[in-house]
Amino acid sequence: MAMTASEFETLADAALDQVAKALEESEADCDCESKGTGVLELEFADGGRIVINRHSVAQEIWVAAKSGGFHFRWNGTGWADTRGGGELMVALSKLVSQQSGKAVTLERS
16 A cells, blocks of 8 residues: 555554553563664563665565564455454454463454
8 A cells, every 4th residue: 555655654654552552551571662763662571673764765564573574464444464364452462472471462453
């Protein structure tokens, strides 16, 4: 779905805000910090990290985790994994659970 740079940034920033809010409301054992415009860094007790950032050129949200890198593209209703089609918040729930060692479900608002 083609969109302007401004539309992408608005959607991506809303998604990152949603992730930060969902993490705050969950019982995830990690610190979530904004590292500048369009970047969230999750730090876990064992020193592990997940980095979530918007990639404006590709118009995707990128997630870097211990288990690999993932790209999510807006499909008109949500952020879908470009390889498997999974939804961003579902994927992040799984990744945060894996890295924290606790089951975490991040709710999509």
